[in-house]
Amino acid sequence: MKHILSLAFIFAFSFATYGQAPTKEEIKAQEKAAKKEAKERLKQPPQVQINAPKEKVKPLLIGYLLQTNFTLEDESDYRVVASRPLKGFGESLMGTLAVGTKYGSSPKMFMNFTLNEISGVTTVILVRAVAAENVFGKSNSASLRETKKSRPELEAILAKLKVDAEK
Numbered sequence: 001m002k003h004i005l006s007l008a009f010i011f012a013f014s015f016a017t018y019g020q021a022p023t024k025e026e027i028k029a030q031e032k033a034a035k036k037e038a039k040e041r042l043k044q045p046p047q048v049q050i051n052a053p054k055e056k057v058k059p060l061l062i063g064y065l066l067q068t069n070f071t072l073e074d075e076s077d078y079r080v081v082a083s084r085p086l087k088g089f090g091e092s093l094m095g096t097l098a099v100g101t102k103y104g105s106s107p108k109m110f111m112n113f114t115l116n117e118i119s120g121v122t123t124v125i126l127v128r129a130v131a132a133e134n135v136f137g138k139s140n141s142a143s144l145r146e147t148k149k150s151r152p153e154l155e156a157i158l159a160k161l162k163v164d165a166e167k
Contacts, residue, residue: 042151047125048158052165054117057124060164061113064157070111080113086130107131124161126154 022030050057054077061080062072070082086107107130114125128150 046154
């Protein structure tokens with residue numbers, strides 16, 4: 001009898017402490033909400049807020065880009081743009097397909113960083129694109145930020161920048 005009461009007490013305590021287990025419908029609703037949130041997140045460019053002034057963040061960003069074989073294309077108070085040729089067969093093919101030009105210049109990857117500082121906190125927004133000129137000299141470009149495969153790489157770049165700048 002004591003064992004039955006002990007088991008009943010344990011069951012009542014664990015039920016009161018942890019509540020009911022979610023139903024299948026609740027689990028499906030949670031999964032659906034998570035997928036919708038992930039899809040919405042992909043529509044926005046990756047960004048990070050860094051607790052450091054822009055004057056500290058920008059040189060670190062430029063140094064990282066130069067170390068990873070990017071060429072500085074444009075630089076202003078609020079913007080840094082760098083590019084590099086697509087390397088390897090896979091990247092070149094992907095770039096050619098993305099911009100839709102076969103006979104123009106070799107496609108390049110562009111990284112466009114926007115930096116905005118408010119009260120010592122710098123927000124960095126990153127947009128990556130592939131661009132190439134067609135045979136008529138017109139530039140074709142395609143953004144890569146919406147892809148599931150490129151997003152973690154972009155977020156890793158921003159996370160590394162944040163860690164380095166907040167040291």
